[in-house]
Amino acid sequence: MPDVDRLDLPHRLAAEELSGFPAEQRRVAIRMAAALAVTAVAVAIGLLHPGPSLPPAERAMLAIRTDLFVVIWLAVAIGNVARLRFLSPADIAGSAAGPSSPRIAPASAFLQNTLEQVALAVPVHVALAIAMPRPATLLAILAALLAVGRLCFALGYAKGAAARAFGFALTFYPTLAALALAIGWTLIG
Incomplete structure (x- = not known):
């Protein structure tokens, strides 16, 4: 933990707040903050390099095609449970x-x-x-972040909350950012 007295006020308050958490909660908070930072940078890149302007129907189809890579994770998870159940007489x-x-x-x-x-x-x-005129790059980034997030979550799951926190947050925060952007574009569109 950094020397709290040497930090400026916002960082000192954050450090003091984290120091009151048990060690596992601190590790979770740090990893979630890291995922938030990755999300912010990735979403900013997607917004700064948006891709071509497409009609709404083509944008919706692009999202559906891109989300096939999101749905793959659900198919993998279902298949894994089915495989494990088949191999377990108790299950x-x-x-x-x-x-x-x-x-x-x-x-x-x-x-x-x-x-x-x-x-x-x-x-x-x-x-x-549908709401954003040029979503191609951002959609690809969102799908990639979900895939990396799911992989990190899966690899860390058995090791505890801190080990899976980055993966969870890297899956969840980009979706929250996309939700906020969709609402924003809907309101201004």
Whole structure:
């Protein structure tokens, strides 16, 4: 932790606030802040280099085609749970037969979180594409950030909250940014 007395007031307040957290919460907050910074830079690049102007219908189709790369993560998560259930005599009966075994639980949790992230991202991406006249670069960046975020989340999942925080935030924050931009473009459009 940096020397709090040497920091300016906003940084000192943030450092003091973080110092009151248990170590795991501090690690989560730091990784989420890093994902927020990556999101801000990536979204700025997408806005500064927007791509060609397209009619609304073509923009919507572009979002749908781009989001195939988002939906792949959902298919992977579903397939992984199915594979693990098939290989586990205790879990082959499915979730209706009882709680998942410890072997299946992390994959089920990843699937649930991925479903939530994809369910939010896809309609937001389509709304952004319809509202924003030149969304091509930003849509590609949003899909790439979700893919990298899901990969980081999956790789860190078993290692605890801090290990998966960057991946979660890198999946979630770009979608929030896209939602804000879609609302903004809708209001000014």
